Amino acid sequence: MSNKKKIAGFIGKKILRLISLLLVVSFVSFMLVQYSPIDPVRAYLGEMAVSAEHKEKLEEYWGVNTPPQEKFLNWAGSLLKGDFGVSLIYRMPVIDVIKERFKASLALMASSWLISGILGFILGVVAGMNKGTLLDRVIKTYCYVLAATPTFWLALVLLMIFSVYLGWFPIGLSVPIGVMAENVTFFDRLEHLILPALTLSVLGVAQIAMFTREKLIEVMSSDYVLFAKARGEKGLDLVLRHGIRNVALPAITLQFLSFSELFGGTVLVEQVFSYQGIGLATVSAGLKSDVPLLLGIVLISTVFVFVGNMIADIIYQFIDPRIKQQESTT
Template identity: 85%
Template sequence: MLETEKIAGFVGKKILRLISLLIVVCFVSFMLIQFSPIDPVRAYIGEMPVSAEHKAKLEEYWGVNTPPQERFLNWAGDALKGNFGTSLIYRMPVSNVIKERFTASLALMGASWLFSGILGFVLGIIAGMKKGTWTDKVIKTYCYVLAATPTFWLALILLMVFSVYLGWFPIGLSVPIGVTAENVTFFDWLLRLILPALTLSLLGVAQIALFTREKLIEVLSSDYVLFAKARGEKGLDLVLRHGIRNVALPAITLQFLGFSELFGGAVLVEQVFSYPGIGQAAVAAGLRSDVPLLLGIVIISACFVFFGNLIADILYQFVDPRIKQREASI
């Protein structure tokens, strides 16, 4: 009962921080858009000639002549009622646009997050077991190279090699052009997801692999592992029995803390592969000053990153028994 109350209090404080964070982030984002040199009307019509009357109607529709503080307060009042407004680009409710785009992005980020976590953990375990050998050096070099590789550059390389030159995968989009939703097969969707997910996965491997390697080396040099070796335990059995279970939780915690990097990488990957996700919608909203859509995406992305960090904090504070023992001894 006491533990439950402690968790509830911890989560309550985090939610209050989230609310204050959302207020500040939305206000700052709104003001940045207001001071942007981009004219939403000109961005919308492009080079197409329009009459002064038509342009005036568009300015009224965009609220260009409304004072910024009034526009923000009107939007905030509607947002508290669950109405995030209508997207000026897509001409549909912002909630519908976010639901459609964020679902596609979740599939991309979820597959990348899972694959990078598993691959990074396995590589980290292998490198830790083979410390100082050529295997360890190869894995570390691989991770250092990936850590220094720009997301968009790797995406372009994979796109050119596997889509343009080899023709193994489609160049972009999430479904074939001209095919209705009911006729899109799982294979069609999966084929277009592989390269974007692979790009994010390869970049996400480095951090978790290097962290797991260092943690495993630290565990294998501890007193209780040395005692286990003295009893005759060795090799993979020693790592499975004493290493992995002590390294897995910190690795999972770090993986949840990487939600912000995952989301930021997804924005660049979606642009390169023309993947219709939340990142591509955010770029379009920024370039065309679609304030309702951009603020809605800001809220969703902030909540996404926040809950990833919240899960990591809960795992770190309440699941790891070593943290509890340390707090009890103080």
């Protein structure tokens, strides 16, 4: 039907927007790197000592003296061909590094995104239903404390408690040390995933719980809930029938909009747990001046956050019957 057409048009528009966004992001981040004191030759050589002559050759190879515009065009040109360049620290194509690292992080991000979303929603509903009671205050306090907690600090605390003192989970990394890659089992991965995912989930709960609570209170004091009460609906049934229905959509939208915070949190958590994901790669790339990898990650994370926002927009525009109606009348 025309709805399909509308979605297609909508996505087309979004893709155009994404392209222009990527253009700007790539230009700005390239220029930022260009004017930062990063020396690709230093980055390549690391601690190796070389002769001045050798260094000059390397500088020419890395194009240190090429004008920035030309450098940008060269880089952007290869990008268009799908070539992100070669990572200086991993000595392999950037795209392969990102693929491998992103896969590891995706498990982490997806699990904590789901858990924080579901847990936060439930906590928010419980708090909203019991507004003003002790239970509500406990949940609210918990959320405020969480919202004020730095990610890395919580990660450290959990690491100390569960890995160091209790020894339940490994101290770090995403796979066991000294095991061949093909011998790593699913459970090994899971064991390494739990603590970082827990950290991210626990932190992600606060925002969604507080939002759900506010929204539910608003819905429960609306005219239509008053009317439902006047018709004899009450208690949990009332909340399920009218409360959840009206809170779920905005809550899911918010959860999709939080992709950027999710990515930011992942960087910090992976750092603390030495979890070999995209976040850790980002930090290494930054610290060790791995420009191609850094720029590659910037672009990929842009796409990642953009997709989250786009899903939120789609939910908002195509699932909510009220917006759908407005669209078709205008």
